[in-house]
Amino acid sequence: MCWCVCACVSSKHHPGNLVSNMVCGGFTCSKNALCSLNVVYMLVGLLLIGVAAWGKGFGLVSSIHIIGGVIAVGVFLLLIAIVGLIGAVHHHQVMLFFYMVILFIVFLFQFGVSCSCLAMNQRQQVVLLNSTWGMLENNTKIDLENQLNCCGLFNNSDSTPLYEADLQSCTASCKKESKCLACGDKMLHHATEALKILGGVGLFFSFSEILGVWLAVRYRNQKDPRANPSAFL
Numbered sequence: 001m002c003w004c005v006c007a008c009v010s011s012k013h014h015p016g017n018l019v020s021n022m023v024c025g026g027f028t029c030s031k032n033a034l035c036s037l038n039v040v041y042m043l044v045g046l047l048l049i050g051v052a053a054w055g056k057g058f059g060l061v062s063s064i065h066i067i068g069g070v071i072a073v074g075v076f077l078l079l080i081a082i083v084g085l086i087g088a089v090h091h092h093q094v095m096l097f098f099y100m101v102i103l104f105i106v107f108l109f110q111f112g113v114s115c116s117c118l119a120m121n122q123r124q125q126v127v128l129l130n131s132t133w134g135m136l137e138n139n140t141k142i143d144l145e146n147q148l149n150c151c152g153l154f155n156n157s158d159s160t161p162l163y164e165a166d167l168q169s170c171t172a173s174c175k176k177e178s179k180c181l182a183c184g185d186k187m188l189h190h191a192t193e194a195l196k197i198l199g200g201v202g203l204f205f206s207f208s209e210i211l212g213v214w215l216a217v218r219y220r221n222q223k224d225p226r227a228n229p230s231a232f233l
Helices: 002-010 015-022 027-056 059-063 065-090 093-119 122-135 138-148 157-169 173-177 183-220
Strands: none
Touching: 027 065, 027 183, 065 093, 065 183, 093 183, 122 183, 138 157, 138 183
């Protein structure tokens, strides 16, 4: 609402544009709204990158490729938000065009990745962790166990021989206290939290990108009241 008031004040030297700038569809109001929306996109991109990096930094969570896709979405969203911000400030037709196209593609990709994050259940995560753990070398397993202060992957009836073998070679500090937790339980809890946060945040803000595309189309087709009236663009 304050954007529209500012637009009215700035239009006192342009009486012919007073009415168009009083409504939220005015040029100045659309410009301010698009700039603010891109600032929000930049913050969302940084949030997605930060949470995904936090998830990848926890052992085998890095094996979940969806989290890598979230990082890619965050980086693209951050870059396209910068392009959109520059294009909105300068009313640059070419930059706004590419901004609209790429932002729509980011929306499709982000929507799919977010739904995948929310749809991945615990059983699928267990299967993924088991398959990845079996491909790791012993030195890598020992490093992960020392990092997470745990031994083995899962201590259940299906993986007892593998767990006992990992327990014998485990050098984590918790082994001295005889209270070692299974690494799979720690990683599973951490991965579930990361996927829920990434999926929820990504899905919520993906719909706002449709608003950004619509606002960019509207703003791109509006005439700058300060520009030369005889200019086409």
